[in-house]
Amino acid sequence: MNKIVLIVAGGSGTRMNSETPKQFMLLQNRPVLMHTLSVFYHYNRDMEFILALPESQAEKWNELCKTHDFGLRHQVVSGGETRFHTVKKNIAGLPNNSLVAIHDGVRPLVSLDTIDRCFRVAAEFGNAVPCIEIPETLRRLSGKRSRQVNRTKYRLIQTPQIFLADILKEAYNQDYRSDFTDDAGVVENLGHAIHLVQGNGENIKITYPQDLVVAGALLKNY
Amino acid sequence: MNKIVLIVAGGSGTRMNSETPKQFMLLQNRPVLMHTLSVFYHYNRDMEFILALPESQAEKWNELCKTHDFGLRHQVVSGGETRFHTVKKNIAGLPNNSLVAIHDGVRPLVSLDTIDRCFRVAAEFGNAVPCIEIPETLRRLSGKRSRQVNRTKYRLIQTPQIFLADILKEAYNQDYRSDFTDDAGVVENLGHAIHLVQGNGENIKITYPQDLVVAGALLKNY
DSSP states (O other), X not given: OEEEEEXXXXXXSGGGTSSSOGGGSEETTEEHHHHHHHXXXXXXXXXXXXXXXXXXXXXXXXXXXXXXXXXXXOEEEEOOSSHHHHHHHHHTTSOTTEEEEEXXXXXXXXXXXXXXXXXXXXXXXXXXXXXXXXXXXXXXXETTEEEEEOGGGEEEEOSOEEEEHHHHHHHTTSOOOTTOOSHHHHHHTTTXXXXXXXXXXXXXXXXXXXXXXXXXXXXXXX | OEEEEEEEOOOOSGGGTSSSOGGGSEETTEEHHHHHHHHHHHHOTTSEEEEXXXXXXXXXXXXXXXXXXXXXXXXXXXOOSSHHHHHHHHHTTSOTTEEEEEEETTOTTOOHHHHHHHHHHHHHXXXXXXXXXXXXXXXXXXXXXXXXXXXXXXXXXXXOEEEEHHHHHHHTTSOOOTTOOSHHHHHHTTTOOOOEEEOOTTOOOOOSHHHHHHHHHHHHHO
């Protein structure tokens, strides 16, 4: 089946207290986004690579690619108002009978094994979403109080989230809702069961300055 | 009010694939546990410091203290069969009208602010437990399926968990249950409302080898 990777990089630098969008920040002297693209390229260089960036960042990305001599083939497309709109807009033209992996641009530490597990399960069941167990005690808020819940019943969700293109397109025809925090939620809302797959703990999302420190250390250790 | 810190360090090196218990592993050339004790000492050197270690590790700890010239005053006590039994056994003799902070030995990155917030809230309400928001989409398993839940309604729980000694002692008079994964759960089971306080994201629990890498990087950045 045809494989497509859509890397979504819509972030600004707000939560990083920086002018530089987090996906352009340097990790071992290369922008985060180049690490992310490279992992998928190492997994399978024959896939179709699509990178969704805010229009205002396209020129800067071009410059960065030149500066860092980044030659991995990929198509740059523009993002929408929210992550939902970015995905909706950029999957519309994809061939139905393909597998589309949607991945956060700021998750450069996804492992080749995670990617492989997701593609295999998605090929069999129509979708696959990586997750990890909850490492801490978990509590649920309820009004001003909270109560402990059984953490073994919960999972933290990562990306890549992989779907058959036709299901994904149908799901994204739904109206936008603010509680659609990932693609699995959108597809699930259509009535599809989501297939969870083991992710890798290092696959953190770079959001805050401390995350960049952590990612740098993990990358060095890989 | 009298302040007591009970640091619980019962781990072996199993999940670290190592012979060395994780609390003795080196972080910037010092055992993890020395970093942990130092933070509390920096917060308030006049507190009472109790360190619960498996009996088999006491001698090694003594040696490490000599090797690393570690002079912070603390009392070493022996642990029990589980964390529950370790706490139960070592709080029994503490003065009732004191605040007892129970902290994981393998959380060396707790911030002074987190400790301070917890002691202040516990002094007012009888208990305080630090928590952080959930950074990822969260799903709840249900049989072979799962469904997205509202992550803003959940919190990941850390330590130090601080309690009035008399409440804590009463709580630990209950029979052991395997779902008592932290002290808050034990106290809550007695009918007390738990008071959540903002923790700090760096305050990770060192469990797997990658955690040691992450902690090292965060420590360097502190």
